[in-house]
Amino acid sequence: MTVLFGQLFTGISIGAVLLLIALGLALTFGQMNVINMAHGEFIMAGAYTTYVLQQSITGAGLSLAVALPVAFVVAGTMGVLLEVLLIRRLYARPLDTLLVTWGVSLMLQQLARDIFGSPNVQTRAPELLTGNVALPGGLTIANNRLFILALALAAVAALTLALRLTPLGRRIRAVVQNRDLAAVSGIATSRVDRTTFFLGSGLAGLAGVALTLLGPIGPTMGTNLIIDAFLVVVVGGIGQLKGSVIVAFALGVLQATGEYLTTLSVAKVIVFVAIVAFLQWRPQGLFTLRTRSLA
Amino acid sequence: MTAVTPAPPDTAVRPAPVDPVPPGRPAGRSRLRTAAGFAFGAALLFAVAPLVLSDFRLALLAKYLCVAMVAVGIGIAWGRGGMLTLGQGVFFGLGGYAMAMHLKLADAGPGGMPDFMQLYGQLDELPLWWRPFASPWFALPATVLLPMVVAFGLGSLVFRRRVRGAYFAILSQALAAAMVILLIGQQGTTGGTNGLTDIKGFFGYNLDDPVNQRMVYFIIAGALLALLALARQLIHSRYGELLVAVRDGEERVRFLGYDPASVKLVAYVVAAGMAGLAGALFVPAVGIISPALIGIVPSIEFVIGVAVGGRATLLGPVLGAVAVVWARSALSERFPGTWTYLQGLLFVVVVAFLPGGLASLWALARRRDVGARPERRGGWLSLGRRRADRTEVPAA
Numbered sequence: 001m002t003v004l005f006g007q008l009f010t011g012i013s014i015g016a017v018l019l020l021i022a023l024g025l026a027l028t029f030g031q032m033n034v035i036n037m038a039h040g041e042f043i044m045a046g047a048y049t050t051y052v053l054q055q056s057i058t059g060a061g062l063s064l065a066v067a068l069p070v071a072f073v074v075a076g077t078m079g080v081l082l083e084v085l086l087i088r089r090l091y092a093r094p095l096d097t098l099l100v101t102w103g104v105s106l107m108l109q110q111l112a113r114d115i116f117g118s119p120n121v122q123t124r125a126p127e128l129l130t131g132n133v134a135l136p137g138g139l140t141i142a143n144n145r146l147f148i149l150a151l152a153l154a155a156v157a158a159l160t161l162a163l164r165l166t167p168l169g170r171r172i173r174a175v176v177q178n179r180d181l182a183a184v185s186g187i188a189t190s191r192v193d194r195t196t197f198f199l200g201s202g203l204a205g206l207a208g209v210a211l212t213l214l215g216p217i218g219p220t221m222g223t224n225l226i227i228d229a230f231l232v233v234v235v236g237g238i239g240q241l242k243g244s245v246i247v248a249f250a251l252g253v254l255q256a257t258g259e260y261l262t263t264l265s266v267a268k269v270i271v272f273v274a275i276v277a278f279l280q281w282r283p284q285g286l287f288t289l290r291t292r293s294l295a
Numbered sequence: 296m297t298a299v300t301p302a303p304p305d306t307a308v309r310p311a312p313v314d315p316v317p318p319g320r321p322a323g324r325s326r327l328r329t330a331a332g333f334a335f336g337a338a339l340l341f342a343v344a345p346l347v348l349s350d351f352r353l354a355l356l357a358k359y360l361c362v363a364m365v366a367v368g369i370g371i372a373w374g375r376g377g378m379l380t381l382g383q384g385v386f387f388g389l390g391g392y393a394m395a396m397h398l399k400l401a402d403a404g405p406g407g408m409p410d411f412m413q414l415y416g417q418l419d420e421l422p423l424w425w426r427p428f429a430s431p432w433f434a435l436p437a438t439v440l441l442p443m444v445v446a447f448g449l450g451s452l453v454f455r456r457r458v459r460g461a462y463f464a465i466l467s468q469a470l471a472a473a474m475v476i477l478l479i480g481q482q483g484t485t486g487g488t489n490g491l492t493d494i495k496g497f498f499g500y501n502l503d504d505p506v507n508q509r510m511v512y513f514i515i516a517g518a519l520l521a522l523l524a525l526a527r528q529l530i531h532s533r534y535g536e537l538l539v540a541v542r543d544g545e546e547r548v549r550f551l552g553y554d555p556a557s558v559k560l561v562a563y564v565v566a567a568g569m570a571g572l573a574g575a576l577f578v579p580a581v582g583i584i585s586p587a588l589i590g591i592v593p594s595i596e597f598v599i600g601v602a603v604g605g606r607a608t609l610l611g612p613v614l615g616a617v618a619v620v621w622a623r624s625a626l627s628e629r630f631p632g633t634w635t636y637l638q639g640l641l642f643v644v645v646v647a648f649l650p651g652g653l654a655s656l657w658a659l660a661r662r663r664d665v666g667a668r669p670e671r672r673g674g675w676l677s678l679g680r681r682r683a684d685r686t687e688v689p690a691a
Contacts, residue, residue, distance in 0.1 A: 035461045086647055094461055095379045096646050099602060102595055103642030110635035223591065227472050230465045265480020272473040276452055276466065283456035 005139055007260050008253060013145040015252025016152040019245060020210055021229035022236070023155055024203035026244045029233050031176045031196050034087055035098040039229070040222020041108035042078055042201045046071035046208020047217040048116060054123050061126035064209070071205035079201020080194055087197075088190065105222070112219040120216035129213060144213040151210055155203060156245055162199075163241070172196055235275055237285025247286060251275075329527065332610075333520065340516040350505045355624065357512040357580040359617045360519050364573035365597045366604070366616035367522045368566030373598070374606035375530060376562040377542030378459070382467035383570045383597045385474050386442035388589030390571030392478075393441055394578040395491035396425060397434030402496050411489070415482045422484045431498070438575035439568045446567030447560065454556035454563075459545070468591060475590040490585025497579040511579045518576060519613070522569055527609055529565065538562055570597075596620075599638070603645050605654025615652060 021043060028034050050067040057063035082104060090097045129147050132140040163169035171192050174182040183189045211221065232251060236243030251271060258267030344356060365383050372378045399409040400421075412418045427433040449470065453463060478485045486492070500507040529535055540548045541555045548555050578584050587593070597616065604615020619638075627634040645652060 029461075033461075035464070086643065089647060093650070095377075095464060096650060098379070098381075098461065098464060099598065099646045100643050103639040103646070106639035106642070107636050110632055110639070114632060224472070227465070227469055227591070231469055234462050234465055263480055265476045268473050268476045272469055275469070276449065279458055279462075279466075280452060280456055283458050283462075 002138055003260075005137075007256050009141055009145070011253030011256030012249055013142075013149060013252070014255055015249035016145075016149040017207065017210065017214070017225070018228055018232050018252055019152045019248035020148070020155060020207035021204060021225055022232040022244045022248055023152075023159060023241065024200035024207075025226075025229055026233045026236065026238075026241060027159075027196055027200040027203070030238045030240070031172060032087075032091065032193055033094040033097075034091075034197075035094060035101070035230070036079075036082075036087075036200075037098055037102040037226065038082060038105040038108060039101075039201070039204050040226035041105045041112075042075040042204035043208040043211065043222045043225065044108070044112060044217070044219065045075050045078055046205030047212050047221060048112065048121075048208075049074050049205065050209050050212045051116075051121050051123050051217055059126075060124045061128060064126055064129075067209045067212075068206060071209045072202040073205075075205025075208065076198040076202030079197045079204075082201075083194055083197040088193070109219045109223075116219070118219065120218035122216050123212045125213050148210045148213065151206065155206060156241065159199075159203075160241060168192075168195060231271075231275055235278055235285055237287040240285070240287040243285055243287040333524070336523075337520055340520070341513065344516075345509065345512070350508060353512050354508055354580065357508075357515045358577065359620045360512075360515045361573045361577040361580060362597065362600065362620050363613040363616045364515075364519050364522055364576070365570045366601045366612035367519075367526050367609075368569030368573075369597055369601045370606060370609065370612035371526055371529065371538075371569075372562045372566035373601065374608070374612065375535065375538045375542065376559055378559060378563060379464040379598070380467045380563065380566065381464050381591070381598060382469075382471040382594050383566065384471050384589035384591070384594035385467075386446060386567040386570035387574035387577070387593075387597075388474060388478075388584065388586075389442040389445060390438040390574030391578050391584035391589070392485075392491065392574075393428065393434055393438040393571075394575035395494060395584045396428040397431060398494045398496060398578065399491055400425070400429045401431075401498070402494065409486075409491070410493075411486050411491075412483065415487060418483060425484065435575075439571045442567040442571030442574075443564045446564045450560045450563040451556070454559045457556075468594070471589070471591050471594045475586045478586045486585070488586060490583060490588070491578075492583045492585070494578060494582045502579055502582060508580075511576070515576045515580060518572060522572070523609065523613065530609060534558070534561065599642050601652075603641060603652055605652030607651065608654045611652050611654035 021039070024042075025036065025039055028036055028039075046067075049071040050064065053067045053070060054060065054063045057066060082101070086100055086104070087097055090100060125144060129144045131143050133143060133146060134140050161169075163173060171182070171187050172195075174185070174187055175189050175192050175196075179189055182192075211217075211225075228251070232244055232248045235251070236245075236247040254274060255267050255271050258270040262270070340360075345353060348356060365387055369380065369383055372380050400407070403409055408418070408421055412421075428437070449466070453466060458466065478490075479487050481487075495502055497507065497511065500510065502508065502511070537548070537553060537558050538561075541553075541558045545555045548558070574584065574589075577588075596619070600616030600619040601612040602615070603619055604613065605611025619641075623634060623638065626637065649655060651658070
């Protein structure tokens with residue numbers, strides 16, 4: 001029983017990381033049909049922001065607290081730059097956004113290598129987050145994992161509230177549902193796009209901060225995570241946050257369980273097979289926006 | 296793929312064309328030009344290159360030509376069929392590993408085992424799934440058929456359920472990621488991160504001998520020409536027209552009574568087979584196959600060459616792929632960091648601002664009709680595609 005819960009929690013914490021990354025992707029993919037391969041590098045930017053802040057701010061707890069908003073803004077600004085300079089030219093060609101942003105991610109990785117060096121760097125975790133929480137029944141849960149889970153859930157809650165309640169959220173939802181109708185209704189869709197890109201990329205920055213608690217920071221840290229996160233978005237359904245939430249945790253648990261029963265590598269294959277099987281059942285993802293479009 | 300073609304209402308009025316040109320097959324001058332082009336390419340590959348280049352350079356060229364073979368397949372699947380496959384490394388790897396497993400077993404001799412198995416796996420006997428590869432009659436067809444079977448499996452699942460566009464690209468990429476992780480994880484039987492290295496023999500020939508290396512080069516050059524010929528036939532057939540139609544308007548093609556899934560599947564499977572052959576020939580040329588050669592990054596690099604050369608043309612992918620890998624090895628030796636920036640920049644500039652690739656520059660320079668969608672027209676490099684377009688216009 002303890003083992004089961006342990007595995008379950010490992011899965012949930014994998015899912016929390018995936019969720020943090022996938023949220024931003026779901027936002028930009030859902031609204032603009034943009035596949036941003038540089039999202040992984042925005043994660044990296046968030047992680048390096050944490051690292052830089054820790055050089056100047058003593059006290060790991062304080063620097064982490066400062067890093068969260070700063071990383072959000074840093075990554076978000078990078079996202080807006082990318083959108084303004086490149087992506088807005090490519091809205092009609094979604095597959096090409098994938099290729100272009102991959103070129104950008106190559107350059108950003110090299111930039112990180114030139115600034116911070118190729119070897120990975122490490123940050124100190126705040127003392128508060130290094131221990132474990134003991135639960136009844138001999139169960140322990142690592143504090144940092146708990147923190148990441150809380151961060152992911154907070155991000156989901158904040159994003160949901162923002163989308164539901166704020167005028168900006170209303171505009172975003174309108175653009176997701178019907179871009180043309182939104183435009184003729186007086187919504188400045190290009191401005192909404194830019195804001196969405198800022199939010200989505202900023203979330204990647206938050207994910208980067210969270211990842212510094214789990215492992216080293218390196219120029220290529222985003223590459224592998226991004227594919228899993230894309231799978232979450234694909235399986236969850238476009239333009240639907242709840243799909244991403246459910247699927248992120250489901251994939252996390254599946255990965256952890258598979259890893260426990262077999263090996264890490266076999267678990268990856270199991271997850272892939274499960275995704276292809278799932279798409280047989282629901283090719284448009286778990287949740288879809290109902291539209292009348294034929295495409 | 297049988298078409299339900301309703302009889303045109305005006306058949307009685309309009310006479311049948313006097314000289315019916317089969318759709319898509321360029322006739323006359325264009326065909327002559329293509330033959331001349333092939334002869335020129337063959338002369339370049341078989342006579343000029345071996346004379347001019349040193350053994351070392353020739354071996355490098357052999358390696359580039361393998362990448363070019365993958366590019367021919369991507370040109371069909373992506374350029375013609377609109378399926379952005381980011382996982383061609385998987386098929387390249389399947390072909391490469393199939394070949395390497397056979398050569399390893401042949402090196403080890405009858406009943407022998409590859410050296411690394413005792414080292415990493417502490418295996419006493421050959422794993423079951425290695426055994427068939429001891430026979431060349433299994434291993435050689437497998438280099439091409441295995442990738443095709445995998446592509447057929449994934450493709451038929453994915454295309455039938457109309458998973459496409461970005462979804463397909465991401466899935467194909469995930470396949471590459473999963474395969475690499477699997478190969479690394481099963482170190483005892485796959486060689487792990489190192490892959491299968493130190494391949495010495497090639498069907499009885501010693502690969503250290505420069506003469507035999509040349510032989511491998513000639514095989515590769517011949518294979519590339521054969522694949523190009525095959526691709527050309529495919530592109531200019533009825534099927535080729537259908538493939539482009541599916542790319543540009545899948546729903547319309549469906550309404551016309553065709554099954555777009557089958558059309559796409561054929562292109563994807565052919566591309567996979569080409570990548571498999573390329574991987575198989577890469578192994579004797581370079582002497583190694585490893586996960587680092589087939590993962591996500593190399594898979595995308597295959598696509599870069601195709602995009603840079605011109606995705607929708609026949610020769611563009613080949614020239615682009617060779618140019619990009621050549622530039623990488625030439626520049627990354629001297630400026631390792633700068634090359635990465637250049638590679639990224641090249642990709643951004645070409646895809647964002649010149650989606651037809653460098654082939655469309657040629658066409659632009661010759662003031663051909665490169666319209667709003669340059670990928671539909673290729674100019675000279677498309678080898679007669681314009682002619683093919685014209686045959687579709689009904690005689691007025």
